[in-house]
Every structure is written in structure tokens, then in C-alpha cells.
Amino acid sequence: MNDFLTMGGYGGYVWPAYAIALVVLVLVLVLTLRGAASSQKTLDLLQQARGGRRSRRGAAPVGDQAVTPSTVDTGAERP
Amino acid sequence: MTRKKRRLMLVGLGMLLLGSATALTLTAFQDNLVFFYSPSDVQEKHVDPGRRFRLGGLVEEGSVHKDGTTVRFNVTDLNNSLPVSFTGILPDLFREGQGVVAEGALDGSGTFKAVEVLAKHDENYMPPEVAESLKKSGKWTGAETERMKEQGHPAGMTAPASAK
Amino acid sequence: MHRFANPARFLRLATILLPWAVGVTVISLVAGLAYALVLSPADYQQGETVRIMYIHVPAAWMGMFAYTMMAIASAVALIWKHPLADLAGKASAPVGAAFTLICLVTGSLWGKPMWGTWWVWDARLTSMLILLFLYLGYMALQSAFDDPRRGQKAASVLALVGFVNVPIIKFSVDWWNTLHQPASVVKMGGPAIDASMLVPLLLMALAFKGYYVVVLLIRIRTEIAEAKIRTLRMAELHG
Numbered sequence: 001m002n003d004f005l006t007m008g009g010y011g012g013y014v015w016p017a018y019a020i021a022l023v024v025l026v027l028v029l030v031l032t033l034r035g036a037a038s039s040q041k042t043l044d045l046l047q048q049a050r051g052g053r054r055s056r057r058g059a060a061p062v063g064d065q066a067v068t069p070s071t072v073d074t075g076a077e078r079p
Numbered sequence: 080m081t082r083k084k085r086r087l088m089l090v091g092l093g094m095l096l097l098g099s100a101t102a103l104t105l106t107a108f109q110d111n112l113v114f115f116y117s118p119s120d121v122q123e124k125h126v127d128p129g130r131r132f133r134l135g136g137l138v139e140e141g142s143v144h145k146d147g148t149t150v151r152f153n154v155t156d157l158n159n160s161l162p163v164s165f166t167g168i169l170p171d172l173f174r175e176g177q178g179v180v181a182e183g184a185l186d187g188s189g190t191f192k193a194v195e196v197l198a199k200h201d202e203n204y205m206p207p208e209v210a211e212s213l214k215k216s217g218k219w220t221g222a223e224t225e226r227m228k229e230q231g232h233p234a235g236m237t238a239p240a241s242a243k
Numbered sequence: 244m245h246r247f248a249n250p251a252r253f254l255r256l257a258t259i260l261l262p263w264a265v266g267v268t269v270i271s272l273v274a275g276l277a278y279a280l281v282l283s284p285a286d287y288q289q290g291e292t293v294r295i296m297y298i299h300v301p302a303a304w305m306g307m308f309a310y311t312m313m314a315i316a317s318a319v320a321l322i323w324k325h326p327l328a329d330l331a332g333k334a335s336a337p338v339g340a341a342f343t344l345i346c347l348v349t350g351s352l353w354g355k356p357m358w359g360t361w362w363v364w365d366a367r368l369t370s371m372l373i374l375l376f377l378y379l380g381y382m383a384l385q386s387a388f389d390d391p392r393r394g395q396k397a398a399s400v401l402a403l404v405g406f407v408n409v410p411i412i413k414f415s416v417d418w419w420n421t422l423h424q425p426a427s428v429v430k431m432g433g434p435a436i437d438a439s440m441l442v443p444l445l446l447m448a449l450a451f452k453g454y455y456v457v458v459l460l461i462r463i464r465t466e467i468a469e470a471k472i473r474t475l476r477m478a479e480l481h482g
Contacts, residue, residue, distance in 0.1 A: 004281070005434070007291035013356050017295045017349040018280075022303065025454060028341045032458050039468040046475045086322045094403065103419075114365045114420050152280065170359030172288065180381040180422055182327045197359045200288055204296070205437040210287035 091225060095105040115180050121191075128185045135180040135199065143175055154179060154191070165193040172198035250467045253327060257460045264460065268453030275446030283443050293440065295353040300428075301448040302346040305455055306374060307409050309339025313381070314406040316477060317399035327463070329395050332402060333385065334462035338455055340378035347371060366405035366415035367423035371409055453481075 007014040080088075105112070115135030117123065126132060139153035139160050150169065153160040163181055173179065178199030183192050205213075279297035286293035291356045307410065316332035319325050350368070351361045381398045388394035427435045433443060 007294070008285065010290060010292045010356055013292060013352045014294050017298055017352045020348050020352075021298045021345045024341050024345050028338060029454075029458060031337075031462050034462050034467075036465045039465045039472065043468045043475075046472060050475060050479075061323055083323060090318055090322055090403065093408070097404060097407055101411075105411075109419075112366060112419050114363075114422060168359075170357070172357055173359075195360070197363070197422060198357065199422055200357060200424055201435075202424040202430075203288075204286050204293060204427060204440050205436045206284035206439060207287040207439055208284075 098123050115154040118154055118161040119156050121161060121185075122159055126185060128187050131184045132184070133182045134179055134193075135164070135178070138159075138173070138175050138179050140175045154181065161191050161192045162189070163193050163196075164195050167194075167196070169196055170198040172200055183212055244325065250327065250470075254464060254467065257392065257464055259459050264453050264456040268450055268457055271446050271453060272450035275450050278443035278446055283439050284437075287356055292356050294354055295349050296440075297443045297447045299346055299353055300444060301451040302342045302349065303371070304341035304448055305451045306339055306346050306371070307412060308452075309335045309342060309407060309455060310377070310402075310406070312373060313339060314351065314409075317402040318333070319393045321399050321403070327467075329399070330466040331459070331464050332381075332399065333466060336378055336381050336457050338458050338462075340375060340382070341457075343371065343375045343378060357364070363422045365421040365423055366419040367412065367421050370415050372410040373408055374405075374412060377401065379410060380405075386391055419467070432466040 005011055005015075092187075107243055115133035117136050121132075121134065127242070136154040136156045139155040142151075142153035142155075142162075144151045149164055149166045151162065151164045152175075153162050155161075157215070163183075165181065165183075173196065178201065180197045180199050182195040182197075183193065183195035186192050255434075275297065279294055283294075285291045305438045316328045316335065320328035320332065347368075350371075355361050378419040381401055384398040385391070385394045388397065413426075415421060416423055420429055428441070430446070436444065
């Protein structure tokens with residue numbers, strides 16, 4: 001067990017390597033999931049509001065429309 | 080020609096031009112991009128004493144001597160060798176037969192005074208038992224020496240211009 | 244390719260693929276770490292530091308792979324104006340940059356005990372650092388313009404121009420003399436790695452690949468949602 005921790009004397013290099021990789025990958029994953037959740041929430045709110053207005057007009061819901069080049073706005077970067 | 084085809088051609092042409100420009104630039108800078116000179120290179124190029132550069136090769140067998148805090152050894156590319164002296168901490172992998180890259184300058188007497196010594200290892204990975212059995216069966220003297228014999232230079236070194 | 248121009252189709256595909264990608268990632272990560280840290284031997288030459296390889300090399304592979312995906316996406320966006328291509332490139336960038344950063348840092352941690360230095364400006368390390376800068380440049384260009392479409396176009400051009408760096412990274416150790424040793428896995432004559440070490444290496448590579456797919460799918464999904472949000476907001480302004 002001790003050899004596992006000290007890694008033959010190189011523990012000070014091996015463990016930080018694994019730790020940094022873990023931290024960076026978890027960070028990217030967390031930011032990704034947060035971004036996804038926040039976008040989904042905003043989209044749901046907007047679609048609900050629109051759905052209310054649209055059902056009064058009788059038009060189809062937004063989700064099925066193909067997003068063509070003219071309507072896709074690649075916009076600003078999200079972290 | 081459709082606009083799509085034209086865009087495709089433009090991108091293709093652009094990449095081709097870029098690739099060629101890069102290849103030409105890198106070829107032109109070949110000498111500047113050399114990370115280290117072999118002992119043969121040093122002899123051939125008549126490097127002035129005091130001019131800083133990196134020397135790369137193998138630590139010559141039987142050439143390592145400790146002189147107090149200073150260590151002396153020869154760097155060889157199996158064609159030529161150069162004596163080196165260094166005061167400082169050697170990397171863990173430093174030993175006879177191992178690849179080495181030293182940074183420093185020649186002093187007036189033909190010795191390379193190193194300010195930094197780095198170990199260079201090959202690309203082979205295996206457990207100690209496998210290495211042992213290879214050595215025992217006589218099939219392996221040490222990968223760096225193998226490559227040096229086969230190709231005239233250690234791993235990562237281009238052949239000295241003088242050889243072949 | 245044009246079948247996927249419809250984001251609804253992509254979203255359905257993503258929903259099916261995602262759990263599988265997560266599964267592959269988790270399983271190969273657990274197995275990979277078990278082999279990397281416990282079930283594989285130390286190296287005859289580099290001792291226990293060889294375990295850093297199981298993070299460093301897959302990260303390097305992914306850094307280059309993600310950039311290649313980004314460059315392809317950029318080419319598709321510029322030439323065919325495929326609507327999802329920009330989104331795929333955008334989604335790849337932060338992940339690729341993360342892997343490249345991990346490669347550089349773990350490389351440093353490996354280089355110090357083995358070579359005796361944290362860094363050298365040899366062709367391999369320098370070109371890898373340039374790769375990181377290209378990623379950062381790509382992400383910066385996207386935000387640098389008032390018109391996000393111009394920013395994305397500039398970023399796509401940078402991605403393509405920078406692609407010449409990828410073969411340079413790969414062949415740097417062959418073309419120039421470097422401190423970094425030559426290739427051990429993808430080389431003529433077969434791998435120079437013992438099977439007991441190739442196993443954790445490939446498992447970790449699979450785990451990183453799976454991770455990339457998972458994050459990419461989620462990020463593209465987010466980008467599509469963002470695009471819809473913008474569309475809805477524009478419609479609201481005019482409706």
C-alpha cells in the first residue's frame with residue numbers, strides 16, 4: 001500500500017498528474033452540464049410562453065421546425 | 080461552377096498552399112530547429128569555444144568519473160566522442176549507455192562544460208523481467224545502443240551529415 | 244450528412260447515443276484506472292513514472308483528434324454551410340483544449356523526474372503548445388466580433404490554417420532531433436510497448452474518447468437549444 005502511495009519515490013509526480021487530469025475533466029463536464037441545464041430551462045420557459053400565445057393563434061409548436069442556415073444564429077461562445 | 084464547388088476549391092487550394100509554405104519554411108530553418116548536435120556534428124562544424132549549444136548522444140561506457148561535486152563523462156555517437164564536465168544534479172536516468180543531452184559550451188581545451196544535463200530515454204516500454212530476459216538471452220544490449228548501431232544515431236537524432 | 248441538417252434528427256440520435264457513450268466511458272475508465280495504477284507493472288527504465296503515460300498519451304491523442312474534428316467541422320461549415328458544422332466545431336474546442344492542457348501538464352510532471360527538466364523547446368513540446376494556443380485563439384475569435392457569424396467564420400479559418408500543426412506534432416520526433424522520444428505505439432514495425440502496458444493505455448484512450456463523445460453531444464445539444472432561443476427571441480421582437 002505504501003508503495004502504491006509513494007510510487008517508488010515518484011509519488012509527487014504521478015499523483016498530481018492524475019489529480020490535475022481529474023480536476024480539468026470534471027470541471028469541463030460540470031460546466032457543460034450547467035450550460036445544458038440553463039439553456040434547457042430558458043428554452044422551456046420561452047416555448048411555454050410562446051405555446052400559450054400560439055395556441056390562441058392555432059399555429060404548430062416551434063420544436064419541429066428544421067433549423068435552416070438562415071435561422072441558425074451561432075451567436076456568442078458559451079463556456 | 081457552383082458557389083459550393085468554388086468554396087471547396089478555395090479551401091483545398093488554401094490548405095495546399097499553406098502546407099507547401101510550411102514545408103518550405105521548416106526546410107529552410109532545418110539547421111535552427113536542430114535541438115542538439117552530435118559529437119560528430121560538433122567536430123564537423125568547428126563550433127567556437129564559448130558558443131552555447133546542446134550536445135546529444137550516449138554516455139560512453141566506462142567514461143563516468145566523479146571528481147568531488149564535478150562529474151566527467153564522454154558523450155559518444157559511436158563515431159566520435161566528446162568529453163564533458165558538469166557540476167550539478169544529474170537526472171535519475173543518467174548512467175552509462177543512456178542517451179543524454181547536455182547544454183553548455185566548449186572550453187578552450189576541447190572539453191564541453193555543461194550547465195545542464197538531461198537524460199534522454201527511448202520509446203520502449205516493458206516490465207523489468209522482460210528487459211532482464213532480453214538481456215540474458217543476448218538479444219539486447221540496450222535500446223539506445225541498438226538504434227545507434229542500426230541507424231548510426233540514437234533515438235530522435237538525425238544521422239550526422241558526415242556519416243553514410 | 245444532409246439528413247442531420249435537421250437538428251431534431253440530431254437530437255433524437257444524441258438521445259440514443261448518449262447513454263451508450265456514458266456507459267463506455269465509465270466502464271473503460273474504471274478498468275483503465277485499475278490497470279494503470281494497480282494491475283500493470285512499472286517500467287524497466289522509467290519505474291513508476293510510466294503510470295503518467297496512461298494519462299499523458301491518451302490526452303495527447305484526444306487533443307489532436309478533437310482539433311482534427313474541429314478542422315473538419317470548420318471545412319464543412321465554410322464549404323457546405325452545413326448548419327450543424329459550426330456547432331460541432333464550437334463544441335469540440337473547449338474539450339480539445341482541456342485535453343491538450345492535460346497533456347502538457349502531465350508531460351511536465353513526467354519530464355522533470357525522467358529528463359531532468361519541466362520543459363524544453365523541442366519540436367514536439369513546442370508544437371503541442373502551439374496546438375493549445377490555436378484552441379485558445381479559436382475560442383477567442385468566436386467572441387471577438389460584434390457579429391457572431393463573422394467571429395465563427397474567422398475561427399473556422401483559423402482552425403483550418405492551424406491544422407497543418409497536427410501532422411507536425413505527429414512527425415516532429417521523426418523529422419527533427421528532439422528530447423522527446425519517438426513514437427511507441429503508432430509506428431512502423433508495431434508497438435514498442437509491452438502488452439501489459441498497452442492494455443491500460445488503450446483502455447484510458449477509450450475512456451477519453453467516450454468522454455469526448457459525451458461532452459460533445461451535450462454541448463451540441465446546448466448549442467442547438469441556444470440557437471432556438473435566439474430564433475424565438477428574434478420572432479418575439481418581430482412578432
